[in-house]
Amino acid sequence: MADYDAIVIGAGNGGLAAAATLAGAGASVCVLERHNIPGGCATSFCRGRFEFEVALHQLSGMGTEGNPGPLRFTMANLGVLERVEFIESNDLYRIQIPDRIDITLKTDRKQVVDELSGRFPEEREAIANFFDMLYAYFQELVKAFFLKDPDASPERYPLIYRYSMRSTKDVMDSYFRSPLLKSVITIYWSYLGLPPSRLMFMDFAITLYSYLEYKSYHVKGGSQSISNALADIIVEKGQEIRFNCGVKRILVRDGRAAGVITETGEEISAGCVISNASKITTYVDLIDREHLPGDFFGHLRSSAIGVSALSLYMGLDCPPSEAGITQPTNFISPTEDYERAYECAKTVEVSEDSGLLTCYNYMDPSFSPEGTTIATFVTLKYGEPWMQIKPEEYHEIKFRCGEQMMEILDRVYPGVRGRIEEFEIATPLTHLRYLGHPNGSVYGFDQHPWESSFFTQQKAPIPGLFITGAWAGMGGFQPTYQSGEKVARLALKNIKG
Amino acid sequence: MALDLHKMQNYDRLLEQMNEFRERGTDYRSLRGRMSEVMDRLHPKRLRLEVAEIIQETPSAKTFRLVAPDRSLPPFLPGQYITVYTEVQSVATARAYSLSSAPADSGHYDITVRRLAGGLVSGRMLDRWRVGDTIEASSPSGNFYHNRIIHDRSVVYLAGGSGITPFMSMIRQEATRPAGMNVCLLYGSNSDGDIIFHDELNRLAEGNARFRYVPVVEKPGAGYRGKTGYLTADLIREVLGDVEGRTFFLCGPGAMYDFCIRQLEALGVPRRKIRREMFGALPDITRHRDWPAEVNPAAEFSVQIKGKDTIKAKAGDSLLTSLEKNGLKVPSLCRSGECSYCRVKLLSGRVFQPKESLVRSSDRRFGYIHSCMSYPLTDLEILL
Ligand SMILES: Cc1cc2nc3c(=O)[nH]c(=O)nc-3n(C[C@H](O)[C@H](O)[C@H](O)COP(=O)(O)OP(=O)(O)OC[C@H]3O[C@@H](n4cnc5c(N)ncnc54)[C@H](O)[C@@H]3O)c2cc1C
Ligand code: FES
Numbered sequence: 014m015a016d017y018d019a020i021v022i023g024a025g026n027g028g029l030a031a032a033a034t035l036a037g038a039g040a041s042v043c044v045l046e047r048h049n050i051p052g053g054c055a056t057s058f059c060r061g062r063f064e065f066e067v068a069l070h071q072l073s074g075m076g077t078e079g080n081p082g083p084l085r086f087t088m089a090n091l092g093v094l095e096r097v098e099f100i101e102s103n104d105l106y107r108i109q110i111p112d113r114i115d116i117t118l119k120t121d122r123k124q125v126v127d128e129l130s131g132r133f134p135e136e137r138e139a140i141a142n143f144f145d146m147l148y149a150y151f152q153e154l155v156k157a158f159f160l161k162d163p164d165a166s167p168e169r170y171p172l173i174y175r176y177s178m179r180s181t182k183d184v185m186d187s188y189f190r191s192p193l194l195k196s197v198i199t200i201y202w203s204y205l206g207l208p209p210s211r212l213m214f215m216d217f218a219i220t221l222y223s224y225l226e227y228k229s230y231h232v233k234g235g236s237q238s239i240s241n242a243l244a245d246i247i248v249e250k251g252q253e254i255r256f257n258c259g260v261k262r263i264l265v266r267d268g269r270a271a272g273v274i275t276e277t278g279e280e281i282s283a284g285c286v287i288s289n290a291s292k293i294t295t296y297v298d299l300i301d302r303e304h305l306p307g308d309f310f311g312h313l314r315s316s317a318i319g320v321s322a323l324s325l326y327m328g329l330d331c332p333p334s335e336a337g338i339t340q341p342t343n344f345i346s347p348t349e350d351y352e353r354a355y356e357c358a359k360t361v362e363v364s365e366d367s368g369l370l371t372c373y374n375y376m377d378p379s380f381s382p383e384g385t386t387i388a389t390f391v392t393l394k395y396g397e398p399w400m401q402i403k404p405e406e407y408h409e410i411k412f413r414c415g416e417q418m419m420e421i422l423d424r425v426y427p428g429v430r431g432r433i434e435e436f437e438i439a440t441p442l443t444h445l446r447y448l449g450h451p452n453g454s455v456y457g458f459d460q461h462p463w464e465s466s467f468f469t470q471q472k473a474p475i476p477g478l479f480i481t482g483a484w485a486g487m488g489g490f491q492p493t494y495q496s497g498e499k500v501a502r503l504a505l506k507n508i509k510g
Numbered sequence: 511m512a513l514d515l516h517k518m519q520n521y522d523r524l525l526e527q528m529n530e531f532r533e534r535g536t537d538y539r540s541l542r543g544r545m546s547e548v549m550d551r552l553h554p555k556r557l558r559l560e561v562a563e564i565i566q567e568t569p570s571a572k573t574f575r576l577v578a579p580d581r582s583l584p585p586f587l588p589g590q591y592i593t594v595y596t597e598v599q600s601v602a603t604a605r606a607y608s609l610s611s612a613p614a615d616s617g618h619y620d621i622t623v624r625r626l627a628g629g630l631v632s633g634r635m636l637d638r639w640r641v642g643d644t645i646e647a648s649s650p651s652g653n654f655y656h657n658r659i660i661h662d663r664s665v666v667y668l669a670g671g672s673g674i675t676p677f678m679s680m681i682r683q684e685a686t687r688p689a690g691m692n693v694c695l696l697y698g699s700n701s702d703g704d705i706i707f708h709d710e711l712n713r714l715a716e717g718n719a720r721f722r723y724v725p726v727v728e729k730p731g732a733g734y735r736g737k738t739g740y741l742t743a744d745l746i747r748e749v750l751g752d753v754e755g756r757t758f759f760l761c762g763p764g765a766m767y768d769f770c771i772r773q774l775e776a777l778g779v780p781r782r783k784i785r786r787e788m789f790g791a792l793p794d795i796t797r798h799r800d801w802p803a804e805v806n807p808a809a810e811f812s813v814q815i816k817g818k819d820t821i822k823a824k825a826g827d828s829l830l831t832s833l834e835k836n837g838l839k840v841p842s843l844c845r846s847g848e849c850s851y852c853r854v855k856l857l858s859g860r861v862f863q864p865k866e867s868l869v870r871s872s873d874r875r876f877g878y879i880h881s882c883m884s885y886p887l888t889d890l891e892i893l894l
Contacts, residue, residue: 049841049851050870059848059868060653157513165512173513178520213524234872241876248855248893256853257841293538294545302539314535315528330782400544404551404585405616415659433660434782437653446553451538451545463528467515 017043017253018508020273020283022260022299025053025448026490027482028289029243030497031504033091036250038505043283044247045275047259052240053289053448053482054455055490060435062382063328065389067439068455069236070204070371071229071342073220074491075099082227084491087498088239096242098233102376105224107340108200109425110349114193117340120228122148133194143188143198150176151222154215178462181217182209196349203344203367203393204489206320206456208355213462216487223491229342231376236490259449263288263295263478265304270477273299285477285504289497291450291457292484293318306474315463319488320358321396321441321453325418328435329386333372336386337428341375344368345425358393361402361410363417366392370426388429390422396441396452411440456488479504552584553649557592561643562618568704571624571672572636573610576645577617586613586650588679589759589787592621593648593843598634603834604842605631606790608675608761609650610707612682619650622706624672626793648843654761654787656680656691661757662783664692666750668741668770670762671699674706676787677761681721685714694722696749698741698762702727702734724749741766743773753777761787768799788846788866795826795885798864802887805862811886816857816893823886829854829861830881833894840881840894847883854881859890 021032024046035042050056054068076082088094105118105125116132118125126144130137150172157165157173167174176184181202185195199209201220209217232238244254262274263286272282288295296305296313329336346367348354354367372388374381381387402410415438422429444453458464464486473480481500482493515521563575577583591608611620626632639645654676656665667677674697684690699705705725715723726737726745737745750756758779760770767786774784792798796807807826814820815838823832830852833840843851847867856877863869867883 049853057870057872059850059870061868064868064870163512165514167514167517170513174518176519178518178524180520183520234870234875237870238872238875241872241878245876257851293541297538297542298545310537310539311532313538315532317531317535330780400548404582407552408585408587412658419659430660432782436657436660442548442552445545446549449545449549451541461528461531462524463531467513467518467521468524468528 015272015282015284017041017281017283019285019287019504020045020281021287021289022263022273022295023047023053023289023482024051024240024244024254025289025482026055026240026493027485027497027500028053028287029240029247030087030091030494031287031289031479031481031501032252032254033243033246034498034501035504036247036252037092038501040505040508042247042252043281044252044254045258045260045273046254046256047449048447049256050237050240051244051254051256052237055236055240057235057237058437060326060437061328063385063387063435064235065326065328065387065437066235066237066373069232069490070369071102071224072099072232072490073223073229074227075230076227077101080227082223084227084494087494090498091243091494092246093239093242096245097238100231100233100376102229102231102341104229104341106200106342106344108197108344108346110193110196110346111424113349114197116197120225122225125225129194129197133191136189136191136194139188146172146176147218147222150218151226154219176218177213177215178467179214180210181212181214184214185209193349196346196351199351200344200346200367202351202355203369205460206393206488207460208351210352211461213465216460216465231341231373233377233379235373235380260290260299263299265300265475268304268476270475284508285479287479287481287500287504289482291454292316292480293451294449295480300475304475309474315461316458317461318396318452319454319456319459320393321399321444321455322391322439323363323394323414323418323441324389324391324439325415326437326439327388327390327429327433328381329388329429329432330384330434331386331432332384333375333386333388335428336388336432337426338370338372338375338386338388341372343370343372345370345421347421359395359398361394361398361414363392363414363421366421368392368418368421370422385434390418392418394441396445396454399441400452402442407442411438414438414440450484455483457483457485460487477507551582554584555649556595557583557647557649559619559645559647561639561641561645564639564641567622567706570704571622571706573620573622574635574639576619576621576647579644583617583619584649587655588612588683589655589676590650590652591676592619592650593845594621595646595648596631596635598630601835601837602839603631603831604845606843606845608652608679608787610675610678612679612686614683614686622672622675622678624706628793651843651849652787653848654759654785656757656759661785662755664756665694666746666756666758667693667695668758668760668762669695669697670741670766672706673762673766673787673789675761677759678707681711681714684721690720692720694724694750696724696726696741696746698726698728698766700727701729702731702736722749741770741773743776746773747777753779757783757785759785759787761789763789764792765797788844788848790846791828791864791883795828795862795864800864802862805887811859811889813886813889814891816891818894823890825885825887827885828882829879829884829886829890829892833881838894842882845882847880850880852881853878855893857891857893859886859888861886861890
């Protein structure tokens with residue numbers, strides 16, 4: 014008899030959602046987390062009188078009570094909805110490309126179409142057509158995927174067939190002429206981690222549509238609240254979470270995942286193992302090679318380790334308005350050419366990187382002490398070049414890059430620098446330290462088209478083993494919570510079966 | 511899914527691209543162990559250090575020079591600390607010590623320890639540690655350092671007693687730089703016979719326009735000619751003239767902060783220009799300004815650890831200390847309420863948590879406490 018029905022390695026969004034789902038269904042679960050708090054990326058940290066959100070900028074997919082999005086259902090199923098307060102925002106984003114454009118969009122199709130048409134009157138018709146297509150496209154997706162239409166032919170789903178697999182850039186080029194207009198519409202590439210030329214239109218379209226239709230949400234107390242709520246739910250159901258408890262080996266017996274060995278050498282057995290550690294860690298470091306099919310690592314070669322982040326966490330001693338911040342979500346891009354901005358992510362130094370300034374107490378004044386501001390300025394960076402840095406050079410480089418980011422900010426928000434009371438810089442190596450993921454990646458693998466279920470089978474090669482979180486599909490909050498819920502349902506079949 | 515993939519525009523091209531990537535891609539088996547290796551160079555969980563040299567600084571303080579026999583030492587920022595894990599009377603515990611050496615003195619870490627009356631660990635280290643002993647420590651951590659992006663290039667260090675240690679690292683580091691910052695150190699000590707690093711500080715300040723050293727002694731002996739008393743607003747103004755354009759750093763015993771921060775506020779120094787090191791909980795928590803006066807620090811409560819034993823804990827001892835005394839292993843690092851390593855869930859009962867303890871808002875809501883800065887006020891039930 015195994016110690017538990019399931020062991021979950023890692024208490025990130027995927028791991029917690031999986032464990033809470035299993036616990037809710039009456040299975041016995043033990044979550045093992047290396048760090049001392051739950052959440053993985055979905056955590057916060059305190060400095061002085063401020064508490065900084067590590068990762069969440071705009072929660073997607075919630076939708077209102079009247080028009081619920083997919084994440085609202087997941088949150089309700091998990092039991093989070095009644096424990097955490099979600100704050101709705103009608104602000105999509107402000108985007109500033111210095112000397113080129115400064116425009117603010119709302120989570121409202123009509124406002125977006127009107128605003129864009131006002132700025133780009135010569136493309137008025139194309140703008141209307143594009144958003145018509147986006148909405149019609151999504152309706153097709155719903156029918157074909159969620160309602161599982163058995164007859165998914167090109168005749169019935171022309172938009173899916175025409176657009177899904179083309180690059181976002183290609184689709185934008187087919188609608189618009191102005192590069193600036195395209196840049197304004199596609200800035201969410203940075204939430205997905207690949208530039209428009211490499212991003213499958215389907216992935217981009219779902220993201221943009223989700224925010225437009227289901228709005229953007231802020232979580233009271235930050236994403237740590239959701240992580241804590243999930244941990245509470247698991248414990249309340251009589252199940253276990255152990256912190257400061259890393260896993261060093263997954264046990265495979267008779268070809269099945271059968272338990273784990275912790276870093277302290279303890280052996281724990283289970284009917285199945287769900288890993289929220291990265292796919293690479295799971296297969297390369299935790300499982301002995303002989304248990305994997307011969308061509309396994311050959312196939313994995315098409316997957317590339319995704320981006321990490323370089324972030325400035327800032328607590329200001331003045332209200333947002335005094336620092337010139339008038340929106341919660343502010344994209345700043347020194348260049349309108351995102352292909353160039355993306356290339357910058359491959360270098361350590363910051364030059365023409367696109368960045369995102371999020372102000373957390375804009376929608377939720379209680380997020381920061383009265384009269385202050387919490388703002389985070391983040392840009393994407395691949396971890397690989399950071400891995401090459403000599404330890405003795407690390408601090409110098411970290412502050413130099415922080416300074417380079419401040420210089421971008423100075424151009425657009427000159428009021429910020431002089432008001433900073435608390436300040437922290439997180440680099441890809443910081444994320445590597447706290448998450449353990451290869452190169453500090455925060456989105457899992459690069460979201461190349463072939464990572465989608467059209468091309469890649471997500472089933473783990475060992476029965477009883479499941480992977481959840483950003484490495485099992487898409488990165489980001491909504492996808493990882495959903496991934497946990499989904500994986501738990503598969504595991505339940507396995508447990509009951 | 512019943513989609514006919516081959517009829518999707520661009521599908522075949524993507525298949526080709528996938529195969530191209532597969533050909534050029536990484537065989538991830540080559541990464542085995544690599545992430546831990548990179549992390550271990552920067553932030554190893556534990557360091558094995560050897561006492562290479564012991565320097566008697568003053569009658570009550572010694573510097574322990576620590577080297578790593580089997581690896582290179584991770585880098586640190588002047589102002590950061592390490593935590594020493596040790597056993598005293600068969601109780602496994604830990605203490606944080608700021609590094610007093612400069613990062614430029616590579617190859618060793620110095621910690622400087624002063625005897626604390628009634629302390630458990632400091633006396634033991636001073637009396638028992640010998641050259642050649644090995645100890646276990648954390649890698650350097652902490653957020654008390656000069657950040658060139660936001661702090662002024664003109665800085666004022668307000669130190670009290672053993673709170674000189676992080677400044678010593680900063681000052682020594684500055685001394686290695688050709689064009690550094692303007693530093694003024696105001697250093698309060700109990701008596702003029704016990705000023706740690708006094709001679710070196712005098713030497714560094716001599717003929718150096720960028721570094722001023724102002725010792726301030728509370729109970730001066732006969733013949734002492736320097737400044738006396740406390741680090742008051744008047745004294746600070748007298749020494750500095752103008753406080754504008756300077757960032758202040760504070761480190762010393764708990765009582766010093768309340769006092770000095772009030773002085774700085776009186777001088778009109780904005781909060782963002784005042785940095786303080788946590789530097790441990792008050793040795794006597796009942797002296798905290800918010801301590802509930804009606805509670806007797808000797809009062810004993812029972813603490814039930816869910817699924818495990820029940821232990822006794824004194825109101826005046828931090829919960830972490832009581833857990834450690836009872837042989838329970840709780841991770842700790844800063845022991846000042848900052849890092850949340852010692853986080854436990856409070857299932858029932860009440861504790862005193864000084865507000866310096868930086869507990870996340872959702873942790874407060876869901877009942878988590880930092881045990882190093884929580885003092886039982888009733889019987890408790892906790893989850894480790
Ligand atoms: C700075 C930053 C900004 C971001 N911005 C956004 C955003 O705006 N919107 C958005 O949607 N997403 C954003 N993300 C990404 C998003 O947070 C992540 O993709 C998502 O949270 C990942 O969830 P996960 O389930 O994969 O788990 P992770 O958060 O990756 O957690 C994995 C957990 O597993 C643990 N673990 C790993 N190995 C072991 C082991 N061997 N034993 C035990 N435990 C182990 C780790 O400690 C960790 O807790 C951001 C991330 C960061 C860091
Ligand atoms: S040990 Fe750092 S908060 Fe308690």
